[in-house]
Amino acid sequence: AQPAAPAPIRAPLRDLDIGQLNFLHTTDTHGWLAGHLQEPSFSADWGDYVSFAAHMREKIEAQGRDLLVIDTGDRVEGNGLYDSSEPKGVYLREILRHQHVDVMTSGNHELYKQNTSEAELLVTVPCFKGSYLASNIDIYHPKTEELVPLAPRYKKFTTKQQGIRIVAFGFLFDFTGNYNNTVVQRVEETIKEDWFQEAIRDKEVDLFLVAGHVPARSPEYKAIFTEIRSIRWDTPIQFFGGHEHIRDYTKYDSKAVALASGRFMETVGFMSIDGLSTSEGPSTAAGPVFKRRYIDNNLHSYYHHTGLDEDSFPTEKGRNVSRLIAESRNALQLDKIHGCAPRDLWMSRVPYPHNDSVYTWLEKQVLADSLEDESRGDGPAVAILNTGAIRFDIFEGPFTQDTTWIISPFTNGFRYVKDVPYDKVQLIMEVLNQQTKVMRRWMDETDDHLDSLGPPAQLEHTGDVIADADESHDWPAFDMVGTQQIPLAAKKPSGEIVPGYTTQDDAGDDGDDSIHSPISFYRVPNCIQALVSVNASTALETVDLIYIDFIEPYLTLAAKFAQLDVDFAKEGKVYLPGKTMTDVILDWVKANWKCE
Numbered sequence: 001a002q003p004a005a006p007a008p009i010r011a012p013l014r015d016l017d018i019g020q021l022n023f024l025h026t027t028d029t030h031g032w033l034a035g036h037l038q039e040p041s042f043s044a045d046w047g048d049y050v051s052f053a054a055h056m057r058e059k060i061e062a063q064g065r066d067l068l069v070i071d072t073g074d075r076v077e078g079n080g081l082y083d084s085s086e087p088k089g090v091y092l093r094e095i096l097r098h099q100h101v102d103v104m105t106s107g108n109h110e111l112y113k114q115n116t117s118e119a120e121l122l123v124t125v126p127c128f129k130g131s132y133l134a135s136n137i138d139i140y141h142p143k144t145e146e147l148v149p150l151a152p153r154y155k156k157f158t159t160k161q162q163g164i165r166i167v168a169f170g171f172l173f174d175f176t177g178n179y180n181n182t183v184v185q186r187v188e189e190t191i192k193e194d195w196f197q198e199a200i201r202d203k204e205v206d207l208f209l210v211a212g213h214v215p216a217r218s219p220e221y222k223a224i225f226t227e228i229r230s231i232r233w234d235t236p237i238q239f240f241g242g243h244e245h246i247r248d249y250t251k252y253d254s255k256a257v258a259l260a261s262g263r264f265m266e267t268v269g270f271m272s273i274d275g276l277s278t279s280e281g282p283s284t285a286a287g288p289v290f291k292r293r294y295i296d297n298n299l300h301s302y303y304h305h306t307g308l309d310e311d312s313f314p315t316e317k318g319r320n321v322s323r324l325i326a327e328s329r330n331a332l333q334l335d336k337i338h339g340c341a342p343r344d345l346w347m348s349r350v351p352y353p354h355n356d357s358v359y360t361w362l363e364k365q366v367l368a369d370s371l372e373d374e375s376r377g378d379g380p381a382v383a384i385l386n387t388g389a390i391r392f393d394i395f396e397g398p399f400t401q402d403t404t405w406i407i408s409p410f411t412n413g414f415r416y417v418k419d420v421p422y423d424k425v426q427l428i429m430e431v432l433n434q435q436t437k438v439m440r441r442w443m444d445e446t447d448d449h450l451d452s453l454g455p456p457a458q459l460e461h462t463g464d465v466i467a468d469a470d471e472s473h474d475w476p477a478f479d480m481v482g483t484q485q486i487p488l489a490a491k492k493p494s495g496e497i498v499p500g501y502t503t504q505d506d507a508g509d510d511g512d513d514s515i516h517s518p519i520s521f522y523r524v525p526n527c528i529q530a531l532v533s534v535n536a537s538t539a540l541e542t543v544d545l546i547y548i549d550f551i552e553p554y555l556t557l558a559a560k561f562a563q564l565d566v567d568f569a570k571e572g573k574v575y576l577p578g579k580t581m582t583d584v585i586l587d588w589v590k591a592n593w594k595c596e
């Protein structure tokens with residue numbers, strides 16, 4: 001773990017059921033390779049994970065069984081270790097490569113920007129040669145300008161110990177927000193291609209392994225499942241998914257299941273399968289039998305599952321990776337303090353609006369104070385921000401260089417159009433916040449697909465969950481259903497069950513390795529609006545409409561529904577040139593949150 005990482009809480013643990021074939025799975029790590037430095041439940045780093053995977057492999061292989069390590073993308077954007085270097089990612093990629101990964105895929109975040117996807121092609125794919133798969137992603141090669149697969153479409157391999165024959169794929173969901181140097185083919189079309197059809201007709205296969213940056217419960221995985229099943233009615237299928245930042249496990253049929261393993265290096269997913277046939281012959285056991293576990297990423301869990309302790313656990317390689325992370329954080333000055341937050345501000349632990357909501361803070365203070373600019377004149381304005389632009393809670397205490405990127409990693413800036421009727425702006429807000437109902441109709445008509453505007457976890461969790469005050473011990477909690485976190489080490493009770501993930505999935509409520517009490521989750525709207533330069537006593541008739549540029553396509557669509565004839569792409573002007581949302585927040589913190 002990192003020198004500043006809090007010691008883990010000794011939560012009661014459920015064991016791992018080691019099987020014939022075993023998996024460790026990460027997804028949506030978003031640069032958090034240093035682990036969580038303010039949360040004991042997730043305070044192990046990528047070096048510890050390197051040690052953990054090595055010990056698990058040794059232990060499992062000693063029993064003549066197999067272990068595979070999977071990562072399903074969104075490794076980038078979301079933490080100072082990735083975002084604060086110039087160019088972004090130079091430190092992160094160097095750290096990442098030290099884990100042995102058997103199957104790796106790209107997420108959507110690897111494709112938002114040209115330089116990110118080119119770094120995947122030129123650095124990450126070669127580092128993970130033979131493991132990185134891209135079943136439905138092509139890229140214009142920066143040198144030849146030819147459209148080429150980002151990585152091989154699939155692979156067939158045989159496990160080391162038992163000779164289990166596996167055909168593996170690596171998919172991305174039907175993403176359309178990629179920069180135009182990449183092409184993401186819809187999953188539903190990809191599975192009709194000859195190479196896929198040939199791969200699933202291979203009779204010498206004991207398991208289809210579908211890794212992907214695709215939600216476990218999604219039309220894309222349903223389509224893959226149906227296609228494979230139409231040809232191979234009883235070959236086991238193991239899906240690994242991600243994107244929604246949740247822990248999840250679902251059963252497609254008695255021989256096909258999907259696991260999703262959370263986000264931000266909080267969770268290492270574990271799966272085991274028994275009863276698989278091998279190249280030696282069919283299985284004699286009834287099967288397959290699938291078992292899943294969500295491991296909290298901390299040393300208490302890692303020591304328990306390996307049967308080791310602080311002296312015997314770290315491998316030389318793991319120690320070196322932890323050291324490399326510490327050196328990288330120092331070089332990037334990620335602990336540099338810009339201000340001090342006077343209280344915790346939550347994404348979803350409190351209802352919105354609320355004095356402790358990060359969105360209320362943004363609306364009433366940050367945006368209201370920061371978006372006045374004489375270039376626009378001094379008339380009233382409304383600023384619209386999508387809630388998904390904010391990625392994490394803010395904890396009371398030092399607001400560091402790392403915090404800046406953790407809460408707001410994207411490079412989105414602001415644009416504006418002048419003189420929009422205020423009642424139309426309110427209609428637009430209504431449409432944006434009813435996106436699932438209204439916009440989906442449009443998407444169906446155009447066969448297009450828009451990213452969601454709210455935090456990813458809301459895609460799966462459609463209602464509020466209010467934890468019982470007694471059960472939750474009234475400890476500070478976190479921002480999504482099932483998230484099991486103690487935000488600050490100082491608030492840790494000793495020897496108690498503490499709040500954290502309490503996942504419910506298709507196999508029940510016993511998937512989490514650490515036993516926790518539940519945490520409340522409140523949904524937030526897709527977008528919030530801040531009033532800028534508004535005199536409380538004046539009725540608003542027309543306002544300037546300022547918006548974060550990420551939402552421009554949605555705004556165009558919402559304006560159509562609101563019968564407002566504005567072409568935002570043409571008529572919108574850049575606002576606060578050169579300043580991103582991240583800059584706006586940081587400037588506000590420096591000016592307003594002095595440390596005592």
Ligand SMILES: O=c1ccn([C@@H]2O[C@H](COP(=O)(O)O)[C@@H](O)[C@H]2O)c(=O)[nH]1
Nearest residue numbers: 108243388389410451452453454456550
């Ligand atoms: O430039 C950006 C990119 C993304 N967002 C928000 O993030 C989610 C996607 O995040 P995942 O981690 O892939 O789930 C997207 O739906 C937006 O809400 C953004 O605001 N700006």
